[in-house]
Amino acid sequence: MSNQRLALPSWKLLFQVHFWLLASLASCIANGWGMSPVLAQEEQLANRSHQLGNKQPATTVEEWLAQIEASIVQITNVCVEATEEGLQVILETAEGELSVPETRTVGNALTLEIPNARIAQEYFQENAIAGIASVNVTQLPGDQVRVAITGTDAPPVAEVTAEARGLVLAVTLGEVGEVTEEDTIEIVVTGEQDEGYNPSNATTATRTDTPLRDIPQSIQVVPRQVLEDRNVTDLVQAVETVSGIVDGGRYNLIPAGGYTIRGFTQSGNFRNGFRDTDFYSLTGLSTIEQVEILRGPASVLYGAVEPGGIINVITRQPLSEPYYNLSFEARSYNFYQPSIDLSGPVDEEETVLYRFIASYQNAGSYQDFVNTSFIEIAPSITFRLSDQTDLNFYYEYMRFSADPPLAFSSPSGRWAFSNGSLVTRTFFPSYPDIHYSAQTVHRLGYTFSHEFSDNWQIRNNLAVLFNRTEENTNIPTALVDDRFFEIIGEDREFTIDNYFGQVDLLGKFDTGTISHQLLLGFDFNRYVNYFRVNSFNLPNLDINNPNYVIPIPEYDITPLRFSFGQSYGVYLQDQISLLDNLKLLIGGRFDWASSGGEESDTLNNDAFSPRVGLVYQPSDTVSLYASYSRSFVPSFSRNPDDELFVPTRGTQYEVGVKADFLERRLSTILSAYEITKTNVITADPDPVRAVQGFSVQVGEQRSRGVEFNTIGEILPGWNIIVSYAYTDAAVTEDNSILVGDQPAGVPEHQASLWTTYKIQDGALEGLGFGLGLFYVGARPVDLPNTFEASSYLRTDAAIYYRRGRFNGALNIRNLFDADYSYGTAYLFRSDPRAITGSISWEF
Structure with missing residues (x-):
């Protein structure tokens, strides 16, 4: 048997190759639109440098990354105070200036999303004053912070200004009758937004919604965003980014198959925690929200399974919004x-x-x-x-x-x-x-x-x-x-x-x-x-x-x-x-x-x-x-x-x-x-x-x-x-x-x-x-x-x-x-x- 092995590139080499390919692809696309990505980046860096008080744009990758990180403003505290006119919401910052976003109304909720910002601790308060059902301030993916202020009977109105202490929202109550009962929507932001590539919770390991960091076993989640970004065609491809899992082969090219997990064959899958298919059964990707992989023995909750681990698909459920x-x-x-x-x-x-x-x-x-x-x-x-x-x-x-x-x-x-x-x-x-x-x-x-x-x-x-x-x-x-x-x-x-x-x-x-x-x-x-x-x-x-x-x-x-x-x-x-x-x-x-x-x-x-x-x-x-x-x-x-x-x-x-x-x-x-x-x-x-x-x-x-x-x-x-x-x-x-x-x-x-x-x-x-x-x-x-x-x-x-x-x-x-x-x-x-x-x- 051959002992030949292909040497793995170092992580530095992988990063260099990745950055070179991204730059090359960006150049091809941008040149086709008549804009050089270098010029576009310089324009963006110049704008961000101006915000930071710098006169010169970044000239190296290190400077570019540092300036992007420096441009993100940290919200250290949320202060909500009653006023004679209504309510004042203050997003306090230690340093840096928050951008003043546009407000929009959805049903009886006033929302605004602040770019290039992070919040130290999310905020939620019910019934802050009469006429205001809730105030929510939460972190969104992509370094955005959302503020949602929901009125009891009508959407509130806010004047947003930037001051030295942070961003100030002067909120007044809206007039009743501006929205119909059918239009009334309460936006409740509880931190359960799309977490992108890095979901924090899973159910497969314990049958309860448990933070991954609290589980004494190796578990990994492949979220929907990864499935879409890679555009995988079957479940075997969906888990290629997970360590310890190798393709065990498909059967007649059907969208099913088997795996080896931690050295042991596992031919069956689970679906929402239920025993589902074997090596020969079909599993489509259209209905899958995310894939959860529990490595190691899982018989304590799932019965007769091989000791390498299990793959559990979580399906897409009916939504309360269209x-x-x-x-x-x-x-x-x-x-x-x-x-x-x-x-x-x-x-x-x-x-x-x-x-x-x-x-x-x-x-x-x-x-x-x-x-x-x-x-x-x-x-x-x-x-x-x-x-x-x-x-x-x-x-x-x-x-x-x-x-x-x-x-x-x-x-x-x-x-x-x-x-x-x-x-x-x-x-x-x-x-x-x-x-x-x-x-x-x-x-x-x-x-x-x-x-x-x-x-x-x-x-x-x-x-x-x-x-x-x-x-x-x-x-x-x-x-x-x-x-x-x-x-x-x-x-x-x-x-x-x-x-x-x-x-x-x-x-x-x-x-x-x-x-x-x-x-x-x-x-x-x-x-x-x-x-x-x-x-x-x-x-x-x-x-x-x-x-x-x-x-x-x-x-x-x-x-x-x-x-x-x-x-x-x-x-x-x-x-x-x-x-x-x-x-x-x-x-x-x-x-x-x-x-x-x-x-x-x-x-x-x-x-x-x-x-x-x-x-x-x-x-x-x-x-x-x-x-x-x-x-x-x-x-x-x-x-x-x-x-x-x-x-x-x-x-x-x-x-x-x-x-x-x-x-x-x-x-x-x-x-x-x-x-x-x-x-x-x-x-x-x-x-x-x-x-x-x-x-x-x-x-x-x-x-x-x-x-x-x-x-x-x-x-x-x-x-x-x-x-x-x-x-x-x-x-x-x-x-x-x-x-x-x-x-x-x-x-x-x-x-x-x-x-x-x-x-x-x-x-x-x-x-x-x-x-x-x-x-x-x-x-x-x-x-x-x-x-x-x-x-x-x-x-x-x-x-x-x-x-x-x-x-x-x-x-x-x-x-x-x-x-x-x-x-x-x-x-x-x-x-x-x-x-x-x-x-x-x-x-």
Whole structure:
């Protein structure tokens, strides 16, 4: 096996390359508009320098960055005073002068947004005087501060002036009758605005809305803005900026697939915390608000999962304010996709909210013959039964068809000749007339929540999935004499019906000076799988002179068989605040699982999965944590003595540090872990029984590593995501696999950089650029290790323009046309360079 590795560039080199590319792209765009970006920057710097009392604009990058930072004015205090005319709001500053913004009225609220400003502490006051319902002063992304003053019966009026002590708003009451009851809108700003690249909370780790810094485990969020900036096409691409996750390969090019997380395969996904799809099911991106990745064992809340971690998608929900979005994308290889996203209230009282998302996709491919289509329709409706009770119903329909789909190879089939060169990427190594796939998915369910009080809440959820697939595949299994593909054909049909139900109780209470957040729950999951697979031989395909026209082979169609599995789980978790800066997380879950089918008896497993973690916060911006957790996966088979195998267990020890910088606009997490997976099934050491197919449960695999992630905003308009993972994964005990072999698809080194910059003001305001570098080291594609996929470095780029309600973008994936293989169970070739143009309009 080759030990070749591609050396990673230093962060300084990455920054220099990024800045050079951004400058070059800016020059091309700006010159096309008749303005040099250098002149534009000098004009902007001159204006900001004048504000700061400087006579000369910046002449270096360092001076430019320093002047931008210096131009941001800090609001140190908000003072609200009653006057004879009404109210006076003073935004006090220590130094620097705030810009005087224009005011605008929305319903009965007066709002103004102050640019180039930050606030030390957000402010909120109800009923400041008679006639004023609330005063809100809050921080917005992009170094803007919003002031919202809401009148009780009419919109207030304000005169805004800049004084030495800061910005002064002289507020008077508006006249009643200036707005109708239908127009009355209260703007409540509570700090829950779009946090851009760096969300501060997530629900996946605890099933509660918990700050990331309070969670004693590595968790990362990929927000909607990142998905849009990168213009990813499926969930596998969506998590490429996350350390420790590697593409495990897609199936027939459908928008689904598997992953390796911290050295272990994880083929299923979760959706809003519910068990959802497996390797073969569809997951569309149109309905996804953000993706949350919890690394390490998650069985304490989610039952039977592999110990590497889970991926949980959070979907877009109905909105209380009208929202309409139309978009269209076109891409290389005849790809096009129109889509719509509509949401808002149904009635005047806003007790019924709806959302309707739909998209249609049609695409060719770089590979000969391939053509695919994908449709997604997702309506949902929310009933606000009372101030304490919400009920949401949702449905999602997806259909993917390909005639033929993208061809793939078994790991032994490969794409390489004996001299190491690769088969031409456009070559279709199968028979297109008998290679097709069609898959249909229906999702439906409801979520219900009721608050008994401010501290106690009950939640109930039901999620149902019906998945049906019909396909005929040709799988290259070997390349003979550097010329002929040996191919096996398979006719497949399978359905997966999955039912998930859950109820939990969430409460907050104190015991003396110690605060608790308690979670007690029960869930049930059942799946039924009907399947059949018929194999048949196909003639070898000559690469030099392919003959794709062959008679359709005859074969016997076997009847459908079925299998089922079900589980019950009870879990208890307590988030304990021992001190303001010392937090304990402790929890446990007990599962009962069973499995069976028409050809086997029902077999039962049970397992207990604990988790305990401690977080110590020496300051408001630093968290130190340590945790211990376990996972399980049932083993539904028997040993030679007819005894049922016990579940496979995963055990993790993890320590880490989380830190926030630049007033929490930039966050970093550094973690180290060791996971041991025990009770792995391996061949029987008795050669006679091994030949007969018997196994024993003595295998063990271990993964240890270090992960680093930084995400957020460095300067106004400049976002960045940096990740690196070192993974030392190996088989540590086995009777048939060589000790020391790496699990399939696990590289030792993996790193990524994604960064964007959007011009904040001036003639080019709204113009932005993005650059991505994605490195994956060499890794085996099978176990035992017989074949290795080489390392690769892929470069992505983006140019976009966003202003007002308009959004236009140009994304380039695989800018330098890197050619590599990826996957484990199935081996795919990388897509060549692809350019996507997209436009959207909100109204």
